[in-house]
Amino acid sequence: MSGSAVSQNISIDIGGTPIALRTEDPAFRALLERRYPGFLRSDATTNYALDIELLPEDGPVTDEPELHVSHGSAGWRLMRGDFHANWDDTRGQGKIIQTLSPYAIDSVLRIVHSLIQAPQGGFLLHGASAIRNGRAFLFSGLSGAGKTTISRLAPPDATLLTDEISYIRRDGASYEACGTPFAGELARVGANCRAPIAHLFFLTQGPENRIDPIPTAETLRMLLRNILFFADDSNLVEMVFRSACEFLGQVPASRLTFLPDERVWELIQ
C-alpha cells in the first residue's frame, strides 16, 4: 500500500488497521457510533479511507441482489443490492454509495479488510474467537455450527473477540486474533484487543466434549471453506491459498465436538 496518510475525525479501527470514513451526514455518524463502540477512533492517522455518499431514498442501489466483487484496472468493484463501492488497493482509498443502513458499511468493511490483509498473509474467518490466559482460540464453522453457542458458554475469564467473524493477522512467523465488531446471533460487539493464536477448532455439536485430529487435506479444505472470500480473482485465490497453508503450518487445528454446556471450556485452556 503506497497511499499517503490522511487524518480524519472518524475512523473504525479493526485489527489495528484504522479506516477513515468520510461522511458529512450527522445521522450516519451517529449510526457509526452506535454500531462500532470500542472500535471508533477520533484521532487516528490512517493510510486507508472510504468516502461515503448516502442516497436519500431507501431501495436498491444496484441491480445486483447478490454480492458481486470483481477486480479491474481501476481496482476492486463491490456491488450488492444495498451498496455500490470501489476500492483502489494501491492507494488505499475507496468510495461507497449506499443508503442509511448499517449492513452496507458492515459488508464493505469486511471486504476491504480482507483485501488489505490478503497480501500480508492475514484473513477474516467465519468463526468465533476468544482470549483465555493470554492466548487466542478460534472456533470456526459455518452457520449453525455453534459459534454463538460456544461464545455464550464462555467463562468469565475469557475475553470474547467475536461470535461471528474472526480477524487473523500475521505477525512475522506467528499469528494473532483481533476483536471485531461483526456480531452474530449474540448481538454483542467483540472486545477490541488481540492475542497470539494458540489453536484453531472446527466446531461440531455432538454427544460429548472431545477434541480430535483432522487429516491435513481436510483441515485445509475446511479452513478455505470458512475464510471470507469474495472473488474468483486468480491473484486473490493464490494469496488466500498461500495464507491458509502457511497459517496451518504454524497454528494447530483440530475438530472440537461439544455438548451445549459450559464444560466444553475445560478443554480450552
Add this chain to the structure above:
Amino acid sequence: MAQTMTDTFIARSPAIAARVMGGEMMIMSAVDSTFFSLNEVATVIFQAADGQTPLAEIIEKRVCKEFEVEPEEARRDAEHFVTELSKHGILLVSDKPIPAHNFPNTPNLGKQ
C-alpha cells in the same frame, strides 16, 4: 486405431495455486475455487505435467516404475484423473506439446 488420452500432452494450468502439505499435494483452482488433494500417483503425474512429455511416457516411465502398477490399470487411472482435473481447469490437455508460456514452470509447489 482410435486415439486415446495417452497420446496427449498435459500441462499445469497457470490459474491454480498448489502446495505440498503433510506429504500431500493440495491444489486450488482460481477459476472456480474448487479444492483438490492428490494421492501419491496423481501427484507424480501432476508434477510431470510439463506440456512436453506425452502422458503415455509419464505413465510408463514414472507411474509404472515408481508404483509397480500394471500399465493398463495405470493408464485407466491416469485418464480418469486427467479428465477430472481438466474439467476444473487444473490441467491443460492437448494432442500437441503445449508451449511453456501457456503454463507455469514451477507452480508454487512449496512444501509446508
